[in-house]
Amino acid sequence: MTVTIYDVAREANVSMATVSRVVNNNPNVKPQTRKRVYEAIEKLGYRPNAVARGLASKKTTTVGVVIPDISNAIFAEVARGIEDIANMYHYNIILCNADKRKEKEIRVINTLLEKQVDGLLFMGGAVSEDHIRAFKTATVPIVLCATTDEREMYPSVDIDHKAAARDAVRELLKQGHRRIAMISGPLEDPTVGYARFQGYKTALEEAGLKVEEELVRIGNYRYESGQETARYFLELDRRPTAIFAANDEMAIGAIHAIQDAGLRVPEDISVIGLDNTRMASMVRPQLTTVAQPMYDIGAVAMRLLTKLMNKETVQNERVILQHELITRQSVAHLA
Amino acid sequence: MTVTIYDVAREANVSMATVSRVVNNNPNVKPQTRKRVYEAIEKLGYRPNAVARGLASKKTTTVGVVIPDISNAIFAEVARGIEDIANMYHYNIILCNADKRKEKEIRVINTLLEKQVDGLLFMGGAVSEDHIRAFKTATVPIVLCATTDEREMYPSVDIDHKAAARDAVRELLKQGHRRIAMISGPLEDPTVGYARFQGYKTALEEAGLKVEEELVRIGNYRYESGQETARYFLELDRRPTAIFAANDEMAIGAIHAIQDAGLRVPEDISVIGLDNTRMASMVRPQLTTVAQPMYDIGAVAMRLLTKLMNKETVQNERVILQHELITRQSVAHLA
DNA sequence: CTGTTAGCGCGTTCAA
DNA sequence: TTGAACGCGCTAACAG
Numbered sequence: 001m002t003v004t005i006y007d008v009a010r011e012a013n014v015s016m017a018t019v020s021r022v023v024n025n026n027p028n029v030k031p032q033t034r035k036r037v038y039e040a041i042e043k044l045g046y047r048p049n050a051v052a053r054g055l056a057s058k059k060t061t062t063v064g065v066v067i068p069d070i071s072n073a074i075f076a077e078v079a080r081g082i083e084d085i086a087n088m089y090h091y092n093i094i095l096c097n098a099d100k101r102k103e104k105e106i107r108v109i110n111t112l113l114e115k116q117v118d119g120l121l122f123m124g125g126a127v128s129e130d131h132i133r134a135f136k137t138a139t140v141p142i143v144l145c146a147t148t149d150e151r152e153m154y155p156s157v158d159i160d161h162k163a164a165a166r167d168a169v170r171e172l173l174k175q176g177h178r179r180i181a182m183i184s185g186p187l188e189d190p191t192v193g194y195a196r197f198q199g200y201k202t203a204l205e206e207a208g209l210k211v212e213e214e215l216v217r218i219g220n221y222r223y224e225s226g227q228e229t230a231r232y233f234l235e236l237d238r239r240p241t242a243i244f245a246a247n248d249e250m251a252i253g254a255i256h257a258i259q260d261a262g263l264r265v266p267e268d269i270s271v272i273g274l275d276n277t278r279m280a281s282m283v284r285p286q287l288t289t290v291a292q293p294m295y296d297i298g299a300v301a302m303r304l305l306t307k308l309m310n311k312e313t314v315q316n317e318r319v320i321l322q323h324e325l326i327t328r329q330s331v332a333h334l335a
Numbered sequence: 336m337t338v339t340i341y342d343v344a345r346e347a348n349v350s351m352a353t354v355s356r357v358v359n360n361n362p363n364v365k366p367q368t369r370k371r372v373y374e375a376i377e378k379l380g381y382r383p384n385a386v387a388r389g390l391a392s393k394k395t396t397t398v399g400v401v402i403p404d405i406s407n408a409i410f411a412e413v414a415r416g417i418e419d420i421a422n423m424y425h426y427n428i429i430l431c432n433a434d435k436r437k438e439k440e441i442r443v444i445n446t447l448l449e450k451q452v453d454g455l456l457f458m459g460g461a462v463s464e465d466h467i468r469a470f471k472t473a474t475v476p477i478v479l480c481a482t483t484d485e486r487e488m489y490p491s492v493d494i495d496h497k498a499a500a501r502d503a504v505r506e507l508l509k510q511g512h513r514r515i516a517m518i519s520g521p522l523e524d525p526t527v528g529y530a531r532f533q534g535y536k537t538a539l540e541e542a543g544l545k546v547e548e549e550l551v552r553i554g555n556y557r558y559e560s561g562q563e564t565a566r567y568f569l570e571l572d573r574r575p576t577a578i579f580a581a582n583d584e585m586a587i588g589a590i591h592a593i594q595d596a597g598l599r600v601p602e603d604i605s606v607i608g609l610d611n612t613r614m615a616s617m618v619r620p621q622l623t624t625v626a627q628p629m630y631d632i633g634a635v636a637m638r639l640l641t642k643l644m645n646k647e648t649v650q651n652e653r654v655i656l657q658h659e660l661i662t663r664q665s666v667a668h669l670a
Numbered sequence: 671c672t673g674t675t676a677g678c679g680c681g682t683t684c685a686a
Numbered sequence: 687t688t689g690a691a692c693g694c695g696c697t698a699a700c701a702g
Contacts, residue, residue: 002474004679015689020681030687045472050449051395052679054386055694062450070430071411071613079405083432092446094429095405097418111427114385115397137380139337223617256619278406279614282558284591339695350673355697363671387695390678674701679694686689 003044011040023048054116062092063305064112066105068124070097073277074294075123078146081298082121089306091118102128109134119309121145121301126189127154141308145301146294148191148318155308155317157301159292161192164323165199165246166206168272168290171325172242173207176334177270180204181215181240183229183250196246196274215240219250226253234261241269241334248273248280248289255283255330266332276326285329293321338379347375358383389451397427398640399447401440403459405432408612409629410458413481416633417456424641426453437463444469454644456480456636461524462489476643480636481629483526483653490643490652492636494627496527499658500534500581501541503607503625506660507577508542511669512605515539516550516575518564518585531581531609550575554585561588569596576604576669583608583615583624590618590665601667611661620664628656 005023009016014033021029022037029037040046054060065082067075079095086093096112098105105124109131112120120142122131127149135142135154144156172180182200185193201211217232219225226245230253233240245251251273255265265271265285273280276291300319307314340358344351349368356364357372364372375381389395400417402410414430421428431447433440440459444466447455455477457466462484470477470489479491507515517535520528536546552567554560561580565588568575580586586608590600600606600620608615611626635654642649 002679006679016680017682017689018687021688024681028687033687047445047449047472049390049451049679050446051386051389051451052694053681055384055390055696056679056681058681058694060386070405070414071408073406073408076406076411079432080434083434092431092450095432096427097414097430099415099418110382111385114383115427116384116386137382223613252617256617259619278558279617282587282591282614284594284619337695341695351696352673352675352698353671356672359697365671368672384695387678388697390680391695391697393678393697672702674699676697676699678697681692681694683692684690686687 002049003046004049005046007044008037008040008046011044012036058116060116060118061090062094062115062117063119063121063302063309064115064117065093065095065121066098066108066112066123067095068098068105069100070095073279074146074275074292077277077294078123078298081295081300082145082302083298085299085302085306091306098124100125102126102130106130106134113138113140119143119305121305123147125192127191141305143301143305143308146297150190152318155304155314157297157304157319157321158191159297159323160320161195162199162202164274164290164292165196165244166203167199167323167325168274169200169203169244170206171288171327171331172244172270172272173203175242175270175331177242178207178209178334179215179238179240179242181217181233181243183217183219183226183243183245183254185221185246186218193246200244219246221247221250223249223253226250227257228253230254230257231261234258234263239269242331243269243271245271245273248275248277248287251287251289251330252279252283255285255287266330270331270334272331280326281328288328288331289326291324291326293323296321337384338381339384340381342379343372343375343381346379347371393451395451395453396425397429397450397452398454398456398637398644399444399450399452400428400430400456401433401443401447401458402430403433403440404435405430408614409481409610409627412612412629413458413633416630416635417480417637418633420634420637420641426641433459435460437461437465441465441469448473448475454478454640456640458482460527462526476640478636478640478643481632485525487653490639490649492632492639492654492656493526494632494658495655496530497534497537499609499625499627500531500579501538502534502658502660503609504535504538504579505541506623506662506666507579507605507607508538510577510605510666512577513542513544513669514550514573514575515577515579516552516568518552518554518561518578518580518589520556520581521553528581535579554581556582556585558584558588561585562592563588565589565592566596569593569598574604577666578604578606580606580608583610583612583622586622586624586665587614587618590620590622601665605666607666615661616663623663623666624661626659626661628658631656
């Protein structure tokens with residue numbers, strides 16, 4: 001039924017060892033026999049069995065990527081970066097979606113490890129004790145990607161979320177705003193949610209302002225929660241003149257809520273986001289935001305992982321990539 | 336170094352066969368010994384090696400999914416449907432992005448097959464001769480998902496793209512529009528691009544109208560091409576009163592181009608899309624569109640694949656799911 | 671209910 | 687430059 005290396009060997013009148021050498025580009029094969037083997041392969045339609053190869057060589061040339069939420073544009077872009085570099089180094093990647101559920105993340109890490117991946121890339125949010133426990137059972141390198149663990153135990157590639165948020169709020173301050181609201185992500189997540197909130201707080205404090213309770217609300221990073229939160233801000237007795245949303249999607253929700261209430265962005269209220277997803281330029285007004293180099297995060301993380309898999313020594317295991325303010329149309333100087 | 340089934344067997348004073356039974360939930364094990372084995376597994380931190388298992392059993396409980404473009408919201412949603420059903424039947428899925436490049440699609444199909452997946456789900460656009468050739472080398476079932484092949488050789492799950500497009504245009508006609516433009520996708524793709532164009536044509540002809548050359552332009556399904564094409568339509572001497580875009584993203588681009596030109600949607604020009612991605616309600620005005628049941632397409636395709644992998648006989652190998660008009664705010668009755 | 675024994679398809683010594 | 691033989695970790699008969 002299935003044609004094996006052994007069938008090819010017989011067809012070419014060589015031993016299976018020789019076929020193996022040809023398939024693996026081992027130079028120690030006479031060109032003539034190499035040619036014979038190739039012809040046999042062609043004739044029989046032989047396809048190497050990666051499972052058998054993996055068992056024999058203890059390498060699968062595959063890296064596992066756990067992606068928290070496949071329908072999130074950010075992760076999709078990070079994944080592209082991962083992929084390009086993986087292809088470059090001849091690794092296959094297997095992407096596993098975890099649906100934003102921690103329990104599923106752990107499960108997925110384990111199946112990936114069972115499948116004997118040569119390395120693991122973990123993208124996404126909080127790295128909990130349970131995650132660490134799962135990571136610890138691994139005998140292959142692991143790199144965190146677009147996240148970090150607080151204990152700084154694992155190599156990671158990410159931006160400085162606090163600084164990025166601070167720069168967003170600074171821009172608002174620079175435009176004369178003083179009453180600045182924030183649509184935050186969940187604060188339980190230290191590496192993203194809480195860090196971005198800290199950036200907001202820091203920027204305000206640097207400007208001699210302090211965080212007002214009624215100006216901070218927690219969203220879930222989705223459009224609808226941006227809308228709802230903005231509506232809440234609009235109802236305030238003294239409403240904010242500017243809103244900083246912890247990500248672009250909520251920022252866009254906020255813009256629409258403001259417009260739906262008959263107000264204008266940025267004339268009446270300024271809005272700034274964070275991420276710079278493609279959607280940022282697919283709204284009117286186009287969204288001013290702080291860009292996160294998503295593709296690069298993926299690419300650098302994958303490159304780091306290849307080094308680790310290759311047992312090269314790396315100097316810096318925790319890399320921070322630069323963010324950047326992208327000025328578009330949703331922020332105006334306070335009249 | 337790595338702990339094997341054999342180590343567990345020694346620790347628990349049983350044979351490796353018994354350990355294998357326990358791990359695979361074979362009922363023929365005395366509860367006592369089962370317990371002993373579990374303890375040994377726990378103590379040694381044993382993790383089954385899926386590669387070895389795959390080689391021995393000739394099953395990997397893994398299905399390969401080739402996804403044309405990971406950053407496309409449609410495919411992400413289809414993938415969710417695939418995943419949920421896969422999990423339900425205890426299959427892992429490995430997602431491989433193909434970057435919208437045919438050559439990479441073929442490559443990915445081959446590596447997936449080398450990895451001995453138990454089945455293959457092919458999502459996406461055109462199914463060429465080269466694809467068929469790659470499919471033919473497979474000994475496992477293949478299901479097309481959100482696409483079909485013209486020769487009707489492979490099982491598939493999709494919508495009726497022509498009918499969906501026709502219904503979109505019919506809605507425009509129903510609202511009194513007669514001068515209706517189309518932003519089409521590439522016509523070389525028979526299953527989506529050309530089919531949707533055919534739907535447009537059919538609807539017009541049913542209404543006694545005919546396709547005017549200047550009212551049809553080809554885009555690439557992206558926002559920017561929607562914008563550009565709409566700008567072209569606006570420059571026409573007799574400009575259209577309504578635009579049908581072959582997907583939501585181009586429709587949104589068109590809306591913004593119209594607004595940027597100082598006109599209003601839908602008062603001056605109506606716009607209708609096709610797909611009903613989340614973005615459709617994340618624009619102002621919200622987009623009227625024809626919904627494609629993306630999650631269901633994935634779910635049904637995966638379910639079909641499980642049946643095929645299980646060698647069950649299926650009655651209908653080519654399923655067409657229903658689309659649906661979603662009325663929102665971007666289409667108005669012609670004044 | 672449990673153990674013994676063959677392979678699964680391939681990489682990799684070690685000799686020749 | 688080539689081949690013979692072993693083993694990777696596990697499942698699946700087959701016995702008992």
